[in-house]
Amino acid sequence: MTAVINLKKVVFGTLFSLAALGAMSVQASVTTSPKHHLATTLNYVELEAEQGDKNMQLFLGRAYLEGTNGLKADPLKGMYWLEKAAVDMPEVKTLIGDLFKAGEVLPRDYTQAINWYTQAANEGDVPAMVELGMYYASGASGNEDCGNAIKWFNEAANGGSLESKRNLVWLYATCRDSKMRDGHRALKLAKQVLSRSGTGDAGDYDNLAAAYAACGEFRRAIEAQKTALGKLDDNSSQRYAKFTQRLKLYQQNQTIYSASL
Structure with a gap:
């Protein structure tokens, strides 16, 4: 038993960091050459992976995809082990979606990426919810889909994503689909964002202005947009040009119709 435990310690010494997984990481060894070391322990690594060791499965998945170690x-x-x-x-699942989206170690395939993101979400x-929100809001699905974008940004915001709440402000205030536009909800969310510490940058006031405009409160929209412009460093x-264009629209009592984030 001691020999098996020691071997497992040596094998774990070869695992490299999986930065795409954030807190989930495994560290590379400097005591042996990974290039040759894994070949001598591959059977053991695969045995552990087959028996359900997630770290071993992740390691083998990335090593086979990248041709490393x-x-x-x-x-x-690589996909066999990552899917396990x-x-x-x-x-x-989100990591696999990222790999298909990036198109570096796997062929770029947005259909596959969205499939994996959806499973993860x-x-x-x-993070998968955020990816889906961005995908549907961007029109990458063929057209701007505010309904699905709002759905996933709401889920992500409930999960603690402040950026998703910001995106919701913009979508509720500017979506081309009148069924999804909700100026009062946009304004409520915009004020919630501004009540958080560390907020109140140019983008937050740009969102606030759009929300006021969606509610027909153009005087306040103009004030908020001027504040947003004042917070930009490069005129x-x-x-800056986009913010100025929006200000002109508010001065003409016009709202914005664009779901693009």
């Missing part, structure tokens, strides 16, 4: 790149084997690791682990993973930037 002495293993030849093999996307099929993804069982009951929504954050791993349905299991409660907040020659594209962002």
Whole structure:
């Protein structure tokens, strides 16, 4: 038994960090050469992985996908191990979605990415919810889908994502779909965001202005937009030009119709 335990310690010494998983990480060893070390322990690593060791499954998945640690790149084997690791682990499903979205170690495939993000989001993973919200709001699905974007940003906001709450303000205030527009809800959320410590930047006041405009309160929209402009450092930037254009619309008692974030 002692020999098995010691071998497991040596094997864990070869595991590298999985930055895409945030807190879930495994560290690389400096005591042996990973290029040769894994080859001598591969059978043991795969045995542990087959028996359900999530760290081993993640390690093998990334090693085979990237062709690292002495293993030849093999996307099929890489996905085999990542899919095993993804069982009951929504954050791993999000990682797989990220890999398909990035198109670096796997072919870029947005359909696959959304499929994995949806699975992860349905299991409660907040980053996956944010990805889905951005996907539907951007029009990448073929057209701007405020309904699904709002759905997932709401879920993410309930899970603690402040940025998702900001996105909800903008969508409720500016969505082209009149059924989804809700100026009063946008204004309520905008004020909630501004009540949080560390908020109150140019974007927050830009959102507040859009919410006031959606409620028909153009005087307050103008005041908030001027505040937003005053918080921008570069008056020659594209962002400054957009903010100025919005101010002109509010001065003409016009609202914004754009779901784009």
